[in-house]
Amino acid sequence: MRVGMPHMGNVYIPFKALFQRLNVDLVIPPVNNQRTLSLGVRYSPEGLCIPFKLTLGNLIEATELGADTLIMPAGYGTCRLGYYAKTQEQILRELGHNFEMIQVGISEQKLFGILGMIKRLSNNASWYKIISAFRFGIAKLNALDRIEQVVHKVRPLERIKGTANRLFVKAVKAIDEVDDYSTLKKVQRDYIDQLNQVPKDTETPPLIVGITGEFYVVLEPFSNLDVESELGKLGVEVRRTTFVSEWTKFSLFLNPLGMDEKDRIHKAAQPYLKRDIGGDGWESVGEKVLHAKKYDGLVHLAPFTCMPEIIAQNIMTSTKETIPVLTILCDEQLAKPGMLTRLEAFVDLLERKRRISNNNR
Numbered sequence: 001m002r003v004g005m006p007h008m009g010n011v012y013i014p015f016k017a018l019f020q021r022l023n024v025d026l027v028i029p030p031v032n033n034q035r036t037l038s039l040g041v042r043y044s045p046e047g048l049c050i051p052f053k054l055t056l057g058n059l060i061e062a063t064e065l066g067a068d069t070l071i072m073p074a075g076y077g078t079c080r081l082g083y084y085a086k087t088q089e090q091i092l093r094e095l096g097h098n099f100e101m102i103q104v105g106i107s108e109q110k111l112f113g114i115l116g117m118i119k120r121l122s123n124n125a126s127w128y129k130i131i132s133a134f135r136f137g138i139a140k141l142n143a144l145d146r147i148e149q150v151v152h153k154v155r156p157l158e159r160i161k162g163t164a165n166r167l168f169v170k171a172v173k174a175i176d177e178v179d180d181y182s183t184l185k186k187v188q189r190d191y192i193d194q195l196n197q198v199p200k201d202t203e204t205p206p207l208i209v210g211i212t213g214e215f216y217v218v219l220e221p222f223s224n225l226d227v228e229s230e231l232g233k234l235g236v237e238v239r240r241t242t243f244v245s246e247w248t249k250f251s252l253f254l255n256p257l258g259m260d261e262k263d264r265i266h267k268a269a270q271p272y273l274k275r276d277i278g279g280d281g282w283e284s285v286g287e288k289v290l291h292a293k294k295y296d297g298l299v300h301l302a303p304f305t306c307m308p309e310i311i312a313q314n315i316m317t318s319t320k321e322t323i324p325v326l327t328i329l330c331d332e333q334l335a336k337p338g339m340l341t342r343l344e345a346f347v348d349l350l351e352r353k354r355r356i357s358n359n360n361r
């Protein structure tokens with residue numbers, strides 16, 4: 001059995017570690033690139049959202065590399081995510097690929113859905129082996145996210161632009177290669193130290209911009225044309241509202257303290273939106289309300305034709321908690337020059353706003 005799965009940021013690294021420990025043959029398709037997108041666009045219904053198109057491209061590339069068992073998240077929901085796996089399976093079969101599709105119902109089965117899927121793929125490995133491999137995967141995920149959070153802080157201040165990105169690429173590679181907890185801890189510490197030592201200009205505090213929106217386009221840099229890095233080059237510190245490690249904590253496990261971050265966000269959205277509208281639309285509204293006082297601005301990432309984020313976008317313009325919001329619609333038509341022009345104009349606006357508010361103090 002050769003298992004293939006789609007990409008979403010660096011999530012393949014924890015899965016690779018987990019499956020390696022269980023002797024499951026994982027086929028990792030090339031990281032998202034123009035070919036992946038072209039394949040996805042060519043074989044998807046035109047109006048579908050970019051997460052569908054890119055993940056379809058990944059699955060096609062995985063089958064080309066010999067994967068015969070494909071994993072796709074599935075589950076109930078108010079948006080199209082629930083139909084992704086079924087539709088992609090049909091498209092792949094029409095293209096002549098032979099495989100088994102395993103759908104993982106994350107929203108309803110949570111952790112048990114993932115563990116059950118691993119049990120099946122690992123040829124009924126013992127629970128002890130599965131849990132210990134899973135824990136190691138989670139440790140890698142946490143290390144990746146901790147380092148990335150530091151990268152977000154260093155990027156806007158670094159004297160030589162690109163230094164934090166270069167260190168991050170090396171850190172990702174090093175984390176991918178380690179095979180035990182103590183080396184993993186050491187790698188994490190070393191790279192955070194190196195990032196902290198990067199020469200910085202600290203005279204002016206950077207603008208703080210929150211990144212919110214649909215889960216996939218927030219977490220997959222290829223789909224948002226690396227918006228976080230581009231903002232960093234413009235001297236902006238980004239605060240991403242979602243990290244996979246945090247999502248795992250709140251969505252897969254029961255929160256032991258009973259303080260569910262999602263509840264807090266939903267509560268904040270309540271005056272404007274009372275219920276789940278699918279995807280991450282409810283959270284986008286709540287995050288705007290919750291962070292309006294903390295951030296200088298918000299970049300809202302929404303896949304083109306994504307119904308939940310279209311609803312959120314329209315509500316966000318009229319909340320009483322005011323903070324400038326730039327919505328970027330992500331699809332195959334999004335081009336870097338257009339996005340950069342909009343980011344530059346947005347950052348200009350935020351700088352002027354900050355100057356005016358400093359002068360009025």
Ligand code: SF4
Nearest residue numbers: 049079081279303306
């Ligand atoms: S939330 Fe939006 S982009 Fe994501 S699957 Fe649903 S419709 Fe598509």
